[in-house]
Amino acid sequence: MKNLEILSREQVAPETQQVFDNLKGAIGMVPNLYATAANSHKGLTALLGLGDALKGGEFSGKEVEAIALAVGEANGCNYCLSAHTAIGKMQGFTEEETVKLRTGEIEDGKLNALTSLAKEITETRGLPSQDTVDRFFSVGYNKAALVELIGFVANNTFTNYLNHIADTTVDFPKVSALNQLA
Numbered sequence: 723m724k725n726l727e728i729l730s731r732e733q734v735a736p737e738t739q740q741v742f743d744n745l746k747g748a749i750g751m752v753p754n755l756y757a758t759a760a761n762s763h764k765g766l767t768a769l770l771g772l773g774d775a776l777k778g779g780e781f782s783g784k785e786v787e788a789i790a791l792a793v794g795e796a797n798g799c800n801y802c803l804s805a806h807t808a809i810g811k812m813q814g815f816t817e818e819e820t821v822k823l824r825t826g827e828i829e830d831g832k833l834n835a836l837t838s839l840a841k842e843i844t845e846t847r848g849l850p851s852q853d854t855v856d857r858f859f860s861v862g863y864n865k866a867a868l869v870e871l872i873g874f875v876a877n878n879t880f881t882n883y884l885n886h887i888a889d890t891t892v893d894f895p896k897v898s899a900l901n902q903l904a
Contacts, residue, residue, distance in 0.1 A: 734763075
C-alpha cells in the first residue's frame with residue numbers, strides 16, 4: 723500500500739472537488755501532485771495558497787521556475803524536476819538551460835545567483851553562506867526578494883517531500899535528478 727494515494731475528484735470532499743474544478747479550469751488538468759495533496763483539504767489549500775500568495779511578487783515566471791528546478795535538484799525530486807522542466811520550457815527556457823539551472827552552470831549572472839542561493843538554502847536547511855546572500859543582493863535582488871525566495875524554497879520543499887513520501891506518479895515528460903543520470 724502506498725503512503726498516500728492519488729485521489730480522483732469522486733474520492734475527495736466536496737470543498738476539494740471545487741479546488742479540483744478550479745485547477746482543471748486553470749491548467750486543463752489536476753496534476754498528480756495536487757491529487758495526492760488532496761488527501762488533506764487543508765494541506766492542499768495551504769500548498770496552493772502559499773504558491774498563489776507569492777506569485778506576482780519580486781520574481782518573474784522564469785525566475786520562479788528556476789527556483790523550483792534548483793530546489794527540486796537539491797532535494798532529488800523527480801516529479802518536481804519533470805513538472806518544472808516542462809513549465810520552465812513554457813516560460814521560455816531551453817532544455818539545456820533547465821539542466822544548467824539545476825547544475826548551477828547557467829550563464830545568466832542573475833539567474834545563477836538566484837539558483838545558487840535557492841539550492842544553498844535548501845542544502846543547508848536555511849543556513850546559506852553570507853557570500854551567497856551578498857551575491858544575490860549584488861545582482862539586483864532586494865530584501866523583499868530574499869523573503870519571497872525563502873517562501874518559494876519552503877513551498878517547493880513541501881512538494882518535494884510530499885512526492886518523496888507518496889512516490890507520486892509523474893504525469894509530465896520524465897527527467898531524472900542529475901545524480902541519477904550517471
